[in-house]
Amino acid sequence: MTSGYKDGAPEEDYAHSPFIRKQGNIYKPNNKEMDNDSINEKTLQDVHTKEIDLVNRDPKHLNDDVVKVDFEDVIAEPAGTYSFDGVWKASFTTFTVTKYWCYRLLTALVGIPLALVWGIFFAILSFIHIWAVVPCVKSYLIEIHCVSRVYSICVHTFCDPLFEAMGKCFSSIRVSTTKVV
Numbered sequence: 001m002t003s004g005y006k007d008g009a010p011e012e013d014y015a016h017s018p019f020i021r022k023q024g025n026i027y028k029p030n031n032k033e034m035d036n037d038s039i040n041e042k043t044l045q046d047v048h049t050k051e052i053d054l055v056n057r058d059p060k061h062l063n064d065d066v067v068k069v070d071f072e073d074v075i076a077e078p079a080g081t082y083s084f085d086g087v088w089k090a091s092f093t094t095f096t097v098t099k100y101w102c103y104r105l106l107t108a109l110v111g112i113p114l115a116l117v118w119g120i121f122f123a124i125l126s127f128i129h130i131w132a133v134v135p136c137v138k139s140y141l142i143e144i145h146c147v148s149r150v151y152s153i154c155v156h157t158f159c160d161p162l163f164e165a166m167g168k169c170f171s172s173i174r175v176s177t178t179k180v181v
Contacts, residue, residue: 071095 053059071092077083083091 069099 058064075091075095077088082088
């Protein structure tokens, strides 16, 4: 939180570290780095307007095994059953160009509405997780902690003496085995 000293005293002298940074108080900057002009001049990078990579569009490799379908993955002629070379080349070109343009047309027509739907879906999912699921789980853990303490007290109060007494009763039993030949 802090990375500096207050009034020349080292941080170790305080019970809690001071809330004054080397740059100065966040409300009253006292150096050139934090004055109002330099704050206005700094460009803050917004996560919503970050640069996207137009070359590598799957940097996390989400679709490597799923949708990589080439002509050779779908249509293949085994040895001894070859079509005419012209037909093979035309089929390859037709398949590749059709797949390319059909995908582009579908993304142009449906991509933006689906991006809107998925954006809304994940926003709702994040909202529910942050504002409902985590607080409910935390509340449950707090409540179950109370129950576990009561259960632990009951076990230690009633069961521990019983099992300790049973252990003392059975501790005098000795078992010996002999091998008879």
